[in-house]
Amino acid sequence: MTPYFEKPSRIRIAIPALGLAAFLGFVGVRLYLIQIVRHHDFGTRANAQYERRIPVASKRGTIYDRRGRAVAISLDAASVFAHPELVQDPIATASRLARVLKLPARKIQKKLRSDRPFIWIQRKVDPSRAEAVGNLALPGVGLVPEGKRYYPRRNLAAHVIGFAGLDDKGLEGVELKYDHLLTGGVRSLSGRVDALGRVVFREAENTPAASDLFLTIDEAIQHVAERELDVAIRRSGAKSGTVIVVDPATGEILALANVPSYNLNTFGSSPPAFRRNRALTDPYEPGSAFKLILAAAALEEGLVRPGDLFHGEDGFIEVAGVKIRDHKKYGRMTFRDVVAFSSNVGAVKVGMKVGKDLFYTYITSFGFGLPTGVDLPGESPGLIRRPQQWSRLSIGALSIGYEISATPIQLITAVAAVANGGHLVRPHVVKAVRDPDGRIKEIRPFLVRRVISPETARTLASMLTEVVQRGTGQAAAIPGTQVAGKTGTAQKFDQNTGRYSRTKVVASFIGFVPAEDPRLAILVLIDEPQRFTWGGSVAAPAFREIAREILNYLEISPLHARVDRVARRPYETPGTAH
DSSP states (O other): OOOOOHOOOOOOOOHHHHHHHHHHHHHHHHHHHHHHHHHHHHHHHHHTTTTTEEEEEEEOEEEOOTTTTTTEEEEEEEEEEEEEEGOOHHHHHHHHHHHHHHHHHHHHHHHOOOOOOOOEEEEEEHHHHHHHHHHHHOOOOEEEEEEEOTTTTTTTTHHHHOOOOOTTTTOOOHHTTHHHHHOOOEEEEEEEOOOOEEEEEEOOOOOOOOOEEESSHHHHHHHHHHEEEEHHHHHHHSEEEEEEEEEEETBBEEEEEEEEEOOGGGGGGHHHHSSHHHHHHHOOOOOOHHHHHHHHHHHTTOOOOTEEEEEEEEGGETTEEEEEEOOOOOOOEHHHHHTTTTTTHHHHHHHHOOOOHOOOOOOOHTTTTSSSOSSSSSSSOOOOOOOOOEEETTHHHHHOOSSOOOHHHHHHHOOOHTTTEEEEEEOOEEEEOOOTTTTTEEEEEEEEOOOOOOOHHHHHHHHHHHHHHTTGGGOOBTBOOOOOOEEEEEEEETTTTTTTEOOOOEEEEEEEEEESOOOEEEEEEOOOOSSSIIIIIHHHHHHHHHHHHHHHHHTTOOOOOOOOOOTTTOOSSSSEEE
């Protein structure tokens, strides 16, 4: 028989045992939850204390010219960053970084004292400095690989290519317009903190790929356009200028040059005015070059025939009390003479035959007053008022290219329509896109509409050859090749005086070669020339040199210039007839 006093002692022993068992059970459950159920979650948290992730832009796609020559590439570069909480001595770290990166130490020190978990010290440094930073082995400081945009041709086609900024986002030109294709998106770099507090990154995981672009621009043709434009600007003492070269059958822009220009690799050091694509953004009154549109309307409607006679009125005609003058006095002349010698009096008389409503219809049909739709950013639509807003002077002014503002890209698109037999084709600068899988998609020409008949186009082309053979554009003549074109000299409106300036003009020449089967349509515009101020004396010679060199380069001669026009015009969408 167990003594009565032993019973409480068993209870005293059992209670701690039960407590211990419960505690061990709780620990076991917790261990099970931690090691089995939530193992992945806690493992991720632990790794997060040693791992760092940084989102950076993927390497951009390459841009090539039409013959596969690279004009924009991405090079490997490194950027210096810091995790401020891992930096042990901000003052010493800033001092050592400043010596290598050539930055103010106080600026770096301020960044290192930031309460942000991640800061950039300097982006996309050159390889030698990146290596020097790596050799410093500073706690909390590291290098991350990035792509650095580089333009091997520097200034060439600057206003077409454009540029990408520090974060590899397109900011101008094709780089901006096609940014969604050229960028591969954001990639994430991962790295681990080592025992010394340094962050070492691994290569990106699942790096998204970008597409490559092939431009319609030909590097050699672009070089010729830029060189001859620069010669014309310096020869005439002009303020600025533009050259555009187009394949009239397809709308492909073979060259687009503006002066002033800039170096794409140092775009930040150039004034905004140098970076402006004047071919698209700067509308102007085209002057006599616009008589080409008037002639197209009059011929298409059968209102005037090439041999019809007009009287030159001894050099001036009065419209709504305003005298419109010719640069010299003419007597009786045919419509061919009116175009060849750029008679203002004759043009006004033709304009009155056409009438304001019909003339407006042709002006807008040729694309004036609306953007051409070229695949570049910043295009201006120009300006043409509706007939209801015209004054009694307007028909006379528009007949000689005033009271309308048009961009160079609009003018060359309209001229190309005459050259290709009457089709208005959308101009474009991207020829093909190569996707990340290597598949290539060609960009087909886009037909907007037919503006004149093939017969009218041929008649007008014949008249435009006489401008070069015996008229105002003789300086554009190329031996052995028929050239069709039109000169233009327009006085600029002076906002200060409220009148047209006698000294500030825009001189131009627009045309196509070979005239019998055009392969090139070319516009040359010289803004405010101080010497040789007529379109025929400053723009026509530049046109001649550009056209001559390109024809030689492309090995085009009258003997083998003829091609299958239908094969060269696989239009994306059929247009509506005028």
